Ligand code: IPE
Ligand code: IPE
């Protein structure tokens with residue numbers, strides 16, 4: 001069972017396997033993405049109920065642009081539509097919505113929907129729902145490096161003062177703690193350019209479940225697995241000291 005005293009503060013999820021779920025049913029890939037929205041609801045509900053501080057969901061990567069245009073358009077529309085439809089309920093659950101990624105190059109409808117969700121939920125102090133949209137871990141580090149360079153050029157910062165803490169302050173969501181737990185579905189054991197800086201010491205749990213089949217019990221299962229792990233952060237296990 002889940003130990004309420006040792007919950008991860010921040011859970012990050014790579015929601016994978018929508019395409020395979022659809023293929024297994026001879027459905028178009030977009031049907032898999034649509035079915036996956038129910039899993040998103042389940043993950044949010046469970047995190048909100050457990051009292052998790054932040055949940056970051058990988059909705060579209062900076063590499064996903066190589067997919068067929070129809071799938072990309074469908075995905076962008078789906079993310080915007082679901083966010084619009086779910087907004088009142090998210091707000092009612094005290095969820096605070098935010099986003100990371102290069103939002104400036106996604107369709108305007110999606111940009112506006114995200115901005116509206118951010119505005120409406122800005123004063124909520126429950127679960128922080130962080131949507132990674134057109135997100136790439138390397139792009140995030142490059143964007144931060146550019147802003148650090150600008151700050152140094154403007155004289156707001158000295159090069160020798162750039163520490164890990166200072167640099168992290170230039171990332172997309174510096175107010176969030178680093179993810180403690182990274183969940184990836186559909187059995188792939190890779191990070192696919194996700195939160196490269198932030199997952200330095202995250203515990204990784206790979207589940208075989210395809211994302212559209214993911215429900216609240218799978219989130220609990222991942223948290224239980226997380227709680228079985230010994231986090232060492234480069235040190236020694238307590239009981240070996
Ligand atoms: C994850 O499912 C959703 C996105 C990448 C947007 P996939 O579409 O990658 O599903 P598979 O990997 O083809 O099964
Ligand atoms: C990662 O999944 C991106 C999202 C879940 C949005 P992918 O399916 O794009 O990752 P790869 O291509 O298998 O590494």
Ligand code: MG
Nearest residue numbers: 016017018019
């Ligand atoms: Mg995939």
